Amino acid sequence: MMINAQDIHDGINIINQTQTEADLESARLHWLGKKGLLTNAFKALGALDKDERVEKAKSLNEFKEKIQAALVQSKLRISQILLNEKLNQQLDMTLPARDAIKGNTHPISQVINQLHRFFELRGFTSYSAEHNFDVEEESNNFSLLNIPENHPARSMQDTFFIGSQLLRTHVSASQPRILKQLNPPIKAVVFGRVYRSDQPDVTHVPVFHQMECLYIDKKCHFGHLKDTIDAFIRYLFGHSMKTRYRSSYFPFTEPSVEIDVWMPEEKQWLEILGAGMVHPNVIKNCGHDPDSFRGFAFGVGIERLAMLYFGLKDVRQLYGADVELLSGCDLWQ
CATH class of the missing domain: 3.30.930.10 (Bira Bifunctional Protein; Domain 2)
Incomplete structure (x- = not known):
């Protein structure tokens, strides 16, 4: 199965809509995992003739860069969301302090x-x-x-x-x-x-x-x-x-x-x-x-x-x- 620009466009939209790290990891595996779409597409290049293989490889590399960039941006976005959630948490100051762990010489x-x-x-x-x-x-x-x-x-x-x-x-x-x-x-x-x-x-x-x-x-x-x-x-x-x-x-x-x-x-x-x-x-x-x-x-x-x-x-x-x-x-x- 060969991948076209529309597939990449749709894939990036899905990545941009992920809200959790688990969803983002699933999207990464869908495209870049051992059995991912892009991984399989690169494997299929071996069956093409030389000229077509060069052209398709160039397109696939461009698609891969776009997917990777979208993954990076979404990872930063989700990390910021998680950080904000932690910062907005209300701390119960009446809770007793945690017991300190007694250390020892190694x-x-x-x-x-x-x-x-x-x-x-x-x-x-x-x-x-x-x-x-x-x-x-x-x-x-x-x-x-x-x-x-x-x-x-x-x-x-x-x-x-x-x-x-x-x-x-x-x-x-x-x-x-x-x-x-x-x-x-x-x-x-x-x-x-x-x-x-x-x-x-x-x-x-x-x-x-x-x-x-x-x-x-x-x-x-x-x-x-x-x-x-x-x-x-x-x-x-x-x-x-x-x-x-x-x-x-x-x-x-x-x-x-x-x-x-x-x-x-x-x-x-x-x-x-x-x-x-x-x-x-x-x-x-x-x-x-x-x-x-x-x-x-x-x-x-x-x-x-x-x-x-x-x-x-x-x-x-x-x-x-x-x-x-x-x-x-x-x-x-």
Whole structure:
């Protein structure tokens, strides 16, 4: 079915007479929806010869512009009508005030605050203000951390580049800044956001929070690392939390491990952080003697800890608008 100018004229008159948003949406779908008159007319162009197709396409584009303009004007007109109705409403000033919703510190901030308190008690200093940059140099995010040039994390598919810089993929990018600015012994923690090219799902979001812990000294060993991790897990979750250490690989630590915690309800292990002894190349790249100094480092996802503590099943709940859920999350209730 081909459409002529009279059809468009009649259609515009109907659009101009709509009084509600629902009626306007019905008119839009009638003309521009997947099965709308104009949509079907454009599909039918394929059956015409070339010269006729060009002529009809030009007419249809003009018709489409007129319909779209009428829809826009009617939308503004209806919006103004609805606004006027609201402004003309009589308010009953004798009604009691609505109960104010009691707010609470966000679960992510609660976990950060408690971790900050724990590491402060153990003599660590937070450098979240001085050495904490969302937009980082590629050298700090990769090269100085012993990540090779051909590592897949350097690709455009996994990292957001901004010119010669990038959005950091881990808070470990703060390590080179701290190591180049400070002299050992170093006991540092950094809290911040990181950015990954991840599709959101129950356990992943493209922007999330991490804590990086770094300890550099002359006599640091793996026992110090394990004691620190075990202590902060007990601090958050209590002595009943079961943990296990698995051998792993990270370019910036050697040896490397991943730490899992046992979830009784799900009857499975959940990985919560990666850790290891700082690789000698990282210490050397940042201007220190790896024969004189050793250290450990680990990074932990704050959202993962919050999900685990509050019993959340989907990380996106932490970024939703469920005020009742978020207000009910109290780390020390």
